[in-house]
Amino acid sequence: MSSDREPRQATYRAAVREAIRQAMLADERVFLIGEDVGRYGGSYAVSKGLLEEFGPNRIIDTPISESGFTGAGLGAALGGMRPIVEIMTCNFSVLALDQVLNTAATWLHMSGGQFNIPVVIRMATGAGLQLAAQHSHSLEGWYAHIPGIKVITPATVADARWMLPTALEDPDPVLIFEHARLYNTEGELPADGAPVDIETARVRRRGHDISLITYGGSLPKTLEAADELAARGVSAEVIDLRSLRPLDTRTILDSVARTHRVVVIDEGWRSGGINAEIITRICAAAFHELAAPPGRVCTEEVPIPYPHHLEEAALPQMLEIVKQAEATVAA
Amino acid sequence: MTTIDAALARHLLREMLRIRRFEEKTIELYQQEKIRGFLHVYIGEEAVAVGVMQALTRDDSILATYREHGHALARGIPMRSVMAEMLGKAEGCSRGRGGSMHIFDAHHRFYGGSAIVGSGLPLAVGLALADSLKQRNAITVVFFGDGAVAEGEFHEAMNLAALWHLPVLFCCENNFYGMGTALHRAQSVTDLPTKARSYGIQAASADGMDVLAVREAAATAVREVRAAARPYFLDLQTYRFRGHSMFDPELYRSRAEVEDWKRRDPIPRFAERMVSTGVLAATDYAEIDSAAMEEVEEAVAFAEAGSLERVEDLSRFVYSETDDEQ
Amino acid sequence: MSDFLMPSLGADMEKGVIVEWLIGPGDRVERGDVVVLVETEKGIIEVEVWQDATVESIVVPVGEEVPVGAVIATLAEAERTPPRAAAPAAATTRKSASPSDMRRAIGRAMSRSKREIPHYYLGTTVDMTAGLDWLQRHNAATSITARIIPAALLLKATALAAAAMPEFNGHYDHDQFSPSPTVDLGVAISTRNGGLMAPAIRDCQDQALDDLMAQLSDLVSRARRGRLRESEVAAPTITVTNLGERGVEVGYGVIIPPQVALVCFGKIVDRPAVVDGSVSIRSLMTATLSADHRVSDGHRGAAFLDQIDQYLQKPEEL
Numbered sequence: 001m002s003s004d005r006e007p008r009q010a011t012y013r014a015a016v017r018e019a020i021r022q023a024m025l026a027d028e029r030v031f032l033i034g035e036d037v038g039r040y041g042g043s044y045a046v047s048k049g050l051l052e053e054f055g056p057n058r059i060i061d062t063p064i065s066e067s068g069f070t071g072a073g074l075g076a077a078l079g080g081m082r083p084i085v086e087i088m089t090c091n092f093s094v095l096a097l098d099q100v101l102n103t104a105a106t107w108l109h110m111s112g113g114q115f116n117i118p119v120v121i122r123m124a125t126g127a128g129l130q131l132a133a134q135h136s137h138s139l140e141g142w143y144a145h146i147p148g149i150k151v152i153t154p155a156t157v158a159d160a161r162w163m164l165p166t167a168l169e170d171p172d173p174v175l176i177f178e179h180a181r182l183y184n185t186e187g188e189l190p191a192d193g194a195p196v197d198i199e200t201a202r203v204r205r206r207g208h209d210i211s212l213i214t215y216g217g218s219l220p221k222t223l224e225a226a227d228e229l230a231a232r233g234v235s236a237e238v239i240d241l242r243s244l245r246p247l248d249t250r251t252i253l254d255s256v257a258r259t260h261r262v263v264v265i266d267e268g269w270r271s272g273g274i275n276a277e278i279i280t281r282i283c284a285a286a287f288h289e290l291a292a293p294p295g296r297v298c299t300e301e302v303p304i305p306y307p308h309h310l311e312e313a314a315l316p317q318m319l320e321i322v323k324q325a326e327a328t329v330a331a
Numbered sequence: 332m333t334t335i336d337a338a339l340a341r342h343l344l345r346e347m348l349r350i351r352r353f354e355e356k357t358i359e360l361y362q363q364e365k366i367r368g369f370l371h372v373y374i375g376e377e378a379v380a381v382g383v384m385q386a387l388t389r390d391d392s393i394l395a396t397y398r399e400h401g402h403a404l405a406r407g408i409p410m411r412s413v414m415a416e417m418l419g420k421a422e423g424c425s426r427g428r429g430g431s432m433h434i435f436d437a438h439h440r441f442y443g444g445s446a447i448v449g450s451g452l453p454l455a456v457g458l459a460l461a462d463s464l465k466q467r468n469a470i471t472v473v474f475f476g477d478g479a480v481a482e483g484e485f486h487e488a489m490n491l492a493a494l495w496h497l498p499v500l501f502c503c504e505n506n507f508y509g510m511g512t513a514l515h516r517a518q519s520v521t522d523l524p525t526k527a528r529s530y531g532i533q534a535a536s537a538d539g540m541d542v543l544a545v546r547e548a549a550a551t552a553v554r555e556v557r558a559a560a561r562p563y564f565l566d567l568q569t570y571r572f573r574g575h576s577m578f579d580p581e582l583y584r585s586r587a588e589v590e591d592w593k594r595r596d597p598i599p600r601f602a603e604r605m606v607s608t609g610v611l612a613a614t615d616y617a618e619i620d621s622a623a624m625e626e627v628e629e630a631v632a633f634a635e636a637g638s639l640e641r642v643e644d645l646s647r648f649v650y651s652e653t654d655d656e657q
Numbered sequence: 658m659s660d661f662l663m664p665s666l667g668a669d670m671e672k673g674v675i676v677e678w679l680i681g682p683g684d685r686v687e688r689g690d691v692v693v694l695v696e697t698e699k700g701i702i703e704v705e706v707w708q709d710a711t712v713e714s715i716v717v718p719v720g721e722e723v724p725v726g727a728v729i730a731t732l733a734e735a736e737r738t739p740p741r742a743a744a745p746a747a748a749t750t751r752k753s754a755s756p757s758d759m760r761r762a763i764g765r766a767m768s769r770s771k772r773e774i775p776h777y778y779l780g781t782t783v784d785m786t787a788g789l790d791w792l793q794r795h796n797a798a799t800s801i802t803a804r805i806i807p808a809a810l811l812l813k814a815t816a817l818a819a820a821a822m823p824e825f826n827g828h829y830d831h832d833q834f835s836p837s838p839t840v841d842l843g844v845a846i847s848t849r850n851g852g853l854m855a856p857a858i859r860d861c862q863d864q865a866l867d868d869l870m871a872q873l874s875d876l877v878s879r880a881r882r883g884r885l886r887e888s889e890v891a892a893p894t895i896t897v898t899n900l901g902e903r904g905v906e907v908g909y910g911v912i913i914p915p916q917v918a919l920v921c922f923g924k925i926v927d928r929p930a931v932v933d934g935s936v937s938i939r940s941l942m943t944a945t946l947s948a949d950h951r952v953s954d955g956h957r958g959a960a961f962l963d964q965i966d967q968y969l970q971k972p973e974e975l
Binding site: 359361362363364367368369576577578579580582585586587590591594 | 662664665666667668669670697699700701702704707725726802868871872874875
């Protein structure tokens with residue numbers, strides 16, 4: 001059944017798989033296309049078993065041709081299908097960047113409204129698995145810079161399950177970034193689950209001393225940081241952005257109006273990252289609400305190194321978030 | 332060579348002359364700064380678009396390059412619509428937002444007009460994939476130049492089309508130059524059909540300066556694509572008489588070479604042949620030509636009288652509109 | 658009357674320099690005629706006129722830079738007769754320089770040459786029988802438009818010899834000789850009003866014979882119509898004069914500075930000659946070399962002429 005009578009636990013991975021599966025059962029226009037999504041079962045095992053269930057016309061294995069198959073996905077969407085293009089990781093997506101930037105994002109506007117492209121492009125993102133510099137990027141903030149596409153970052157199991165169907169219904173291109181370290185996490189699938197919106201942020205934890213704003217793979221560590229802060233007497237509110245383009249400015253400002261202090265946690269590099277956009281919007285609209293300068297915890301501006309201790313030093317860590325939050329509260 | 336009747340001869344000549352006169356006019360307008368940005372004209376290559384279009388139906392999909400005015404006109408997009416687009420007017424086929432390089436027309440299944448060399452090839456694969464999955468009896472034709480053969484996307488698309496048995500006609504308009512770089516300086520193997528065959532794709536070459544030869548080659552190719560639902564590669568050898576774009580002093584080729592190809596101008600060549608074989612009367616050319624020029628003048632008047640899209644609408648169509656937003 | 662404006666030739670073109678007017682007041686022009694050459698950052702571009710008209714006046718002279726959209730000439734509709742042109746503005750130029758201007762320019766160059774370059778002269782007789790025979794066979798099998806004239810053989814042979822012996826191919830400037838890696842062969846062409854031009858065929862040593870022939874025809878016809886581009890008139894690395902067409906059997910030319918050699922070919926004449934111990938009629942032609950003694954000497958000059966001769970004996974390899 002497409003939704004459960006009772007809440008149940010599932011992994012993020014299983015939730016994504018179920019989302020794809022249910023979408024394909026409901027709409028024969030939907031198909032999955034990407035490298036190793038079929039016989040291999042998906043490089044992150046997301047599509048395991050789907051080839052057997054749906055056959056090779058709907059679970060399409062591609063050669064290593066990111067630009068080729070992404071463009072093909074766009075073309076198929078133009079031709080009336082509802083493809084889910086899976087690019088193995090965002091690290092390889094740059095080979096298809098031209099199709100995303102110059103076709104997916106531009107065609108509707110450039111054709112004067114004639115050609116919308118209803119495609120969903122999913123990619124794994126993020127670091128922390130000691131995969132070294134070329135396999136550890138977080139480019140969702142970069143993509144969020146482009147008008148014409150939508151960029152979402154489901155962080156919870158429920159969102160992994162229920163944001164995808166909404167993305168598939170969207171007449172315009174939606175990029176879904178799934179942090180690689182979230183696949184194994186477990187969470188609750190709600191009873192009577194239903195498609196959710198893909199443009200608003202959610203308050204994951206209410207608090208009144210400081211707003212911790214984050215998204216995607218950084219959500220778990222931010223929630224942990226909030227727990228630690230609570231033990232230290234600081235009440236932190238945690239906002240899960242869920243969507244980077246569009247950014248839910250209203251929820252952000254609403255939180256800041258209540259806490260007057262903010263720290264942004266972003267696994268992208270600091271300079272020019274999505275963290276900068278969020279902080280700028282807060283400063284522009286709520287400058288006088290702020291009791292302290294906004295803080296941010298981001299990835300150090302280095303290519304991600306391989307050894308564990310260096311990778312940890314480069315990435316945002318729970319204790320760093322705690323420290324930055326305490327500093328902002330004390331300021 | 333199959334026999335050709337007067338009606339078809341008039342049609343082919345008319346289609347080529349419409350393009351020629353249109354392109355000449357755009358050059359004039361560009362020099363007057365009424366058309367801005369980049370302008371890539373199709374002068375010399377008319378036989379290719381016109382010849383290939385004869386083999387297509389309205390259900391087929393077409394993708395082209397930034398040198399696509401000829402294809403747009405030959406496909407049936409109204410000349411005034413294309414001209415207005417080039418002048419940036421709201422009455423243009425893309426609301427004036429695309430200009431010369433981005434002619435789009437959903438009604439005619441004309442998927443642009445692209446400024447990225449090679450980008451149409453994977454899209455063609457996708458459109459054909461959709462047709463194949465939906466079992467729609469139609470093909471996709473993608474036009475590209477010899478320069479695009481160097482792009483990774485060309486190879487990816489060819490491989491995918493052959494691997495997945497897709498009905499794509501890959502139409503290479505081989506004018507022997509990718510902007511300022513001659514084909515032999517860009518490709519280790521300049522016989523382009525060889526590359527197609529290396530992907531297991533059927534391929535043929537034809538004289539792109541002879542509209543009847545193009546028409547025949549396209550008919551054969553399209554027949555194969557429809558029947559076997561397999562891709563086909565056409566190497567149509569042609570030449571652009573003018574520079575790559577407006578701002579091109581053509582330092583990379585000799586005048587003698589240009590003059591040599593001009594002697595094979597597809598339009599007078601076809602006209603002379605039709606007149607000398609009695610298919611057309613000697614006066615037909617002038618009649619068709621003056622009608623073409625009149626149509627061009629009318630299109631210019633329409634375009635110049637057109638309006639500019641409201642600035643307030645700048646953000647429209649970044650995303651699709653729901654009914655209540657319109 | 659209508660204004661002829663400096664056209665926009667590119668997205669980022671803001672201005673252009675008038676390089677050469679190919680028309681003057683009173684000239685009739687037709688739609689599509691190239692009327693002026695404009696220099697831009699990218700190079701020289703030919704500009705057409707878009708109407709049938711008579712040229713009224715040239716407003717912007719050669720050498721001046723104007724912005725896009727500026728009036729550079731005025732035209733009158735073809736049917737109306739243009740008003741009597743006022744005395745031409747000081748810098749109005751005609752299709753080609755007046756004979757006296759050009760003659761004076763040639764004179765200055767030749768005086769300088771004689772003053773500065775220590776010439777030496779060598780001559781030889783070349784048997785062109787093999788060359789002409791080959792040409793006849795080649796041309797019989799080719800279409801009229803692609804036929805090759807003897808001059809093409811002479812140019813190619815000279816180019817190959819110059820490529821092999823660099824002291825005859827390059828420029829002498831500031832007390833130094835710089836040999837050129839390519840042979841840009843200047844071809845002396847007489848123009849209608851008694852003028853002389855020597856435009857270059859670039860990379861002549863690498864040109865196939867029919868390409869060379871096509872370029873030669875193109876250059877001659879354009880030089881005679883006054884439609885040569887500045888870039889072609891500049892910098893040959895060696896020049897050939899073919900006086901044979903004027904009926905002259907021998908000529909000794911004056912080197913065009915800063916070049917260091919000039920080869921002169923005379924008329925091909927049928928004469929009796931001794932070949933393999935018996936007399937037969939052969940087609941003979943003199944070839945002379947004028948060379949710069951600062952760079953080469955008679956010994957090398959003789960070898961150079963001999964090379965040309967050798968190449969002309971194997972026309973199929975040219």
